[in-house]
Amino acid sequence: MTRPVKAAVFGTGSWGTAFAMVLADAGCEVVLWGRRQELVDAINSGRTNPDYFPDVELPANIRATTDPAEAAAGADFTVLAVPSQTLRGNLAAWAPLLAPETVLVSLMKGVELGTAKRMSEVIEEVAKVPAERIAIVTGPNLAAEIAARQPAASVVACVDEAAAQRLQAACHTPYFRPYTSTDVIGCELGGAVKNVIGLAVGIADGMGLGDNTKGSLITRGLAEATRLGLAMGADPLTFSGLAGLGDLVATCSSPLSRNHTFGTNLGRGMTLEETIAVTKQTAEGVKSCQSVADLARRHGVDMPITDTVVDIVHHGKPTLVALKELMGRSAKPERR
Ligand SMILES: NC(=O)C1=CN([C@@H]2O[C@H](COP(=O)(O)OP(=O)(O)OC[C@H]3O[C@@H](n4cnc5c(N)ncnc54)[C@H](O)[C@@H]3O)[C@@H](O)[C@H]2O)C=CC1
Numbered sequence: 558m559t560r561p562v563k564a565a566v567f568g569t570g571s572w573g574t575a576f577a578m579v580l581a582d583a584g585c586e587v588v589l590w591g592r593r594q595e596l597v598d599a600i601n602s603g604r605t606n607p608d609y610f611p612d613v614e615l616p617a618n619i620r621a622t623t624d625p626a627e628a629a630a631g632a633d634f635t636v637l638a639v640p641s642q643t644l645r646g647n648l649a650a651w652a653p654l655l656a657p658e659t660v661l662v663s664l665m666k667g668v669e670l671g672t673a674k675r676m677s678e679v680i681e682e683v684a685k686v687p688a689e690r691i692a693i694v695t696g697p698n699l700a701a702e703i704a705a706r707q708p709a710a711s712v713v714a715c716v717d718e719a720a721a722q723r724l725q726a727a728c729h730t731p732y733f734r735p736y737t738s739t740d741v742i743g744c745e746l747g748g749a750v751k752n753v754i755g756l757a758v759g760i761a762d763g764m765g766l767g768d769n770t771k772g773s774l775i776t777r778g779l780a781e782a783t784r785l786g787l788a789m790g791a792d793p794l795t796f797s798g799l800a801g802l803g804d805l806v807a808t809c810s811s812p813l814s815r816n817h818t819f820g821t822n823l824g825r826g827m828t829l830e831e832t833i834a835v836t837k838q839t840a841e842g843v844k845s846c847q848s849v850a851d852l853a854r855r856h857g858v859d860m861p862i863t864d865t866v867v868d869i870v871h872h873g874k875p876t877l878v879a880l881k882e883l884m885g886r887s888a889k890p891e892r893r
């Protein structure tokens with residue numbers, strides 16, 4: 558008899574918890590690592606995560622711990638679900654504890670500030686594991702809908718297709734349908750850029766603009782992601798798939814998206830400080846818009862919507878001025 562697949566999930570926030578449920582529903586033995594003892598105790602005794610999904614019963618094959626060594630021990634998959642900007646520091650502490658052959662799985666959709674590194678690059682550097690043992694999960698996967706077991710598709714990407722297939726099997730459930738990909742760069746960029754475009758669409762929504770504006774931002778945002786991806790060696794077709802268009806549509810349509818909601822609050826006229834104060838969960842695009850703009854500059858790629866988001870979010874540019882400037886750019890062919 559083969560033993561069940563073991564998964565460690567680092568991060569008891571919304572996506573860490575929901576993805577732990579997916580893994581458990583797919584038959585894995587899951588250990589969730591969390592920082593706070595009271596939340597870990599509540600998960601183990603109450604079978605719910607009261608801070609994120611108080612009404613969702615967690616499967617019996619999930620347990621939680623605050624001990625990273627206990628979580629990491631013997632894990633076939635080590636899933637990382639903390640805010641992107643905290644990964645480097647956290648992983649430095651966890652790296653010595655990792656099971657020898659574990660596949661590290663990033664759920665994160667950010668780009669590191671300062672270095673402009675993708676999460677898989679940070680993992681490779683800090684945990685010193687080869688790219689063949691680093692995978693990512695991405696796609697239109699709003700955590701609350703997954704926790705409600707609503708149907709969704711996703712992409713699991715790894716340069717080693719066999720590792721991607723093992724992860725696919727480990728997280729395939731009747732409601733969660735993962736597709737494999739070997740385009741890690743494209744999949745990671747798709748996830749990071751859609752958060753920035755989600756902010757832009759939210760800002761437009763908050764300003765009272767309509768669906769033509771939204772459709773234009775989504776499409777031209779996709780063009781920005783694709784241009785950056787091409788310059789960085791990604792497969793352009795990835796951006797018309799779940800990691801690109803799929804996630805853009807979900808994020809830019811949904812009030813569940815933290816990035817979209819963050820943008821909406823800014824567009825309604827809240828200051829950055831007020832918006833941060835009412836945002837209880839991680840909106841990766843707020844910091845990563847800067848890193849995405851850095852990547853664009855390094856690769857000589859034009860990303861005007863991304864630059865506009867940086868100007869509004871980080872340089873306090875009034876939304877109406879930013880909109881006028883974006884629309885006032887010189888006319889161009891759609892494809893070039
Ligand atoms: N929530 C969602 O619908 C989805 C989120 N993601 C991505 O998953 C990643 C994690 O996001 P969420 O779980 O949604 O965020 P969240 O804000 O719900 O949870 C973040 C978790 O990390 C913990 N945390 C915060 N700072 C930390 C630190 N310095 N060290 C260790 N732990 C820390 C928090 O306590 C919390 O448990 C993000 O990169 C996000 O883009 C991806 C797909 C869907």
Ligand SMILES: O=C(CO)COP(=O)(O)O
Nearest residue numbers: 696697698699814815816
């Ligand atoms: O990535 C997500 C859905 O796929 C979640 O989006 P937010 O981080 O904006 O909530």
